[in-house]
Amino acid sequence: MPRVSTKNRILNCAEQLFAREGFHSTSLRILTHKAGVNLAAVNYHFGSKEALLRAVIERRLVPLNKLRHARLEEVLQAAAEKQHPPQAKDLLRAFIEPTLEFRDLSPGAEDFLTLISRSWNDPDQTVRNGFMELVLPMFKLFFASLQQALPDLPVEILRIRMQFLVGTMSIIMCRDNNFQEQPESTPPLSREQQLDQLLKFVLAGLEAPQ
Amino acid sequence: MPRVSTKNRILNCAEQLFAREGFHSTSLRILTHKAGVNLAAVNYHFGSKEALLRAVIERRLVPLNKLRHARLEEVLQAAAEKQHPPQAKDLLRAFIEPTLEFRDLSPGAEDFLTLISRSWNDPDQTVRNGFMELVLPMFKLFFASLQQALPDLPVEILRIRMQFLVGTMSIIMCRDNNFQEQPESTPPLSREQQLDQLLKFVLAGLEAPQ
DNA sequence: TCAATTTTCAAACAGACGTTTTAATTCAAT
DNA sequence: ATTGAATTAAAACGTCTGTTTGAAAATTGA
Numbered sequence: 001m002p003r004v005s006t007k008n009r010i011l012n013c014a015e016q017l018f019a020r021e022g023f024h025s026t027s028l029r030i031l032t033h034k035a036g037v038n039l040a041a042v043n044y045h046f047g048s049k050e051a052l053l054r055a056v057i058e059r060r061l062v063p064l065n066k067l068r069h070a071r072l073e074e075v076l077q078a079a080a081e082k083q084h085p086p087q088a089k090d091l092l093r094a095f096i097e098p099t100l101e102f103r104d105l106s107p108g109a110e111d112f113l114t115l116i117s118r119s120w121n122d123p124d125q126t127v128r129n130g131f132m133e134l135v136l137p138m139f140k141l142f143f144a145s146l147q148q149a150l151p152d153l154p155v156e157i158l159r160i161r162m163q164f165l166v167g168t169m170s171i172i173m174c175r176d177n178n179f180q181e182q183p184e185s186t187p188p189l190s191r192e193q194q195l196d197q198l199l200k201f202v203l204a205g206l207e208a209p210q
Numbered sequence: 211m212p213r214v215s216t217k218n219r220i221l222n223c224a225e226q227l228f229a230r231e232g233f234h235s236t237s238l239r240i241l242t243h244k245a246g247v248n249l250a251a252v253n254y255h256f257g258s259k260e261a262l263l264r265a266v267i268e269r270r271l272v273p274l275n276k277l278r279h280a281r282l283e284e285v286l287q288a289a290a291e292k293q294h295p296p297q298a299k300d301l302l303r304a305f306i307e308p309t310l311e312f313r314d315l316s317p318g319a320e321d322f323l324t325l326i327s328r329s330w331n332d333p334d335q336t337v338r339n340g341f342m343e344l345v346l347p348m349f350k351l352f353f354a355s356l357q358q359a360l361p362d363l364p365v366e367i368l369r370i371r372m373q374f375l376v377g378t379m380s381i382i383m384c385r386d387n388n389f390q391e392q393p394e395s396t397p398p399l400s401r402e403q404q405l406d407q408l409l410k411f412v413l414a415g416l417e418a419p420q
Numbered sequence: 421t422c423a424a425t426t427t428t429c430a431a432a433c434a435g436a437c438g439t440t441t442t443a444a445t446t447c448a449a450t
Numbered sequence: 451a452t453t454g455a456a457t458t459a460a461a462a463c464g465t466c467t468g469t470t471t472g473a474a475a476a477t478t479g480a
Binding site for chain 1: 229230231232234235327328331332333334338365366367370371373374376377378379380381384386396397398399404407408410411412413414415416417418419420
């Protein structure tokens with residue numbers, strides 16, 4: 001009798017393999033063997049391989065979006081009480097911090113972040129749209145809030161700068177992206193330092209002149 | 211008698227399909243059919259599918275790196291004549307502008323930029339390392355130059371900010387990344403405007419305090 | 421022109437893929 | 451304890467994959 005249900009064993013292994021090896025490069029035979037379940041279990045429990053991918057994404061993205069939403073509401077409410085527009089810095093923190101804190105909440109979350117940061121530019125539309133649906137509403141919320149924070153910035157410029165923000169975030173979210181080999185002389189940045197640098201970089205970029 | 215050699219027909223189609231559909235999702239049967247050549251031609255001319263990918267990348271990345279190298283030398287030399295360290299802004303232009311101007315030099319170059327921006331975070335090490343070898347030496351050159359331009363910035367911070375720079379660039383380089391649907395009210399930014407915004411964003415981020 | 425080399429071609433190779441089927445098993449509720 | 455549903459299991463399905471083969475065709479150089 002397995003401690004973890006078949007469904008969750010599949011989800012956990014799929015999360016790891018889809019993130020590290022890629023969706024198309026992960027075969028159901030390898031996946032089910034690693035999970036210790038029968039090959040047919042994926043189609044029985046999820047219907048298809050693509051439906052499994054959707055389930056993997058939804059399992060974590062829905063709670064993550066709730067975290068982001070709560071943080072955003074805090075910032076907006078605090079600003080409303082002071083009768084001030086929200087600050088770009090606070091909005092950025094509300095969007096970015098939950099994402100990175102998420103890594104420590106559950107094992108496999110790191111793989112999950114790698115998966116969505118890779119899905120972002122995936123050539124397969126099915127992969128791309130699968131999680132885009134889930135992340136787009138949250139994105140529009142932050143976009144609208146940032147418009148209040150930066151009322152003098154033209155919308156089309158804010159839009160492309162938010163895309164830059166996503167590209168910058170994906171660097172932190174994706175494992176194995178440290179292309180520059182790390183010299184022993186200088187230790188790698190801690191997670192707090194990474195978060196700090198990420199916030200400083202995108203805030204400066206977002207508030208850049210013109 | 212085909213106007214374009216078999217080898218180049220394959221390279222052109224591979225560039226487009228690898229970029230738009232992904233390396234693993236592109237089958238040699240579809241590729242060779244689209245190119246109008248025999249299935250066996252890929253293995254005859256290139257040896258294997260992976261060797262074809264390497265050839266696709268090398269064909270454009272080597273000339274592109276020469277462009278970047280020339281631009282970098284210009285900036286360094288101009289700075290040396292003035293007895294000043296080079297400016298971060300000029301270094302960024304030398305790195306970014308050739309990349310984007312490259313798009314207009316030859317058809318298919320746009321697909322190529324999509325391909326390398328997607329290869330950047332590809333789960334497959336073979337794909338990732340294939341072009342990393344070609345781009346890393348150029349990267350180190352710019353890193354060393356930026357150290358001169360920003361002598362007060364600790365190296366490990368400069369390093370992560372250069373990674374952010376790459377993540378930001380990939381947004382511009384990759385097609386179909388306009389996740390936010392474009393409203394008709396505001397037209398999309400022109401290429402010049404995109405380049406301009408990219409430079410402003412990364413320069414501000416690179417020069418951000420601390 | 422003819423021989424030698426290079427390139428194309430159709431066909432087949434062995435293996436991997438996602439999915440389906442059918443039977444065996446486990447489980448929950450009467 | 452027994453029935454009925456839910457789950458697991460092994461095996462096979464048809465299709466697609468990259469690669470190889472050996473003969474035909476085209477091209478090249480003398």
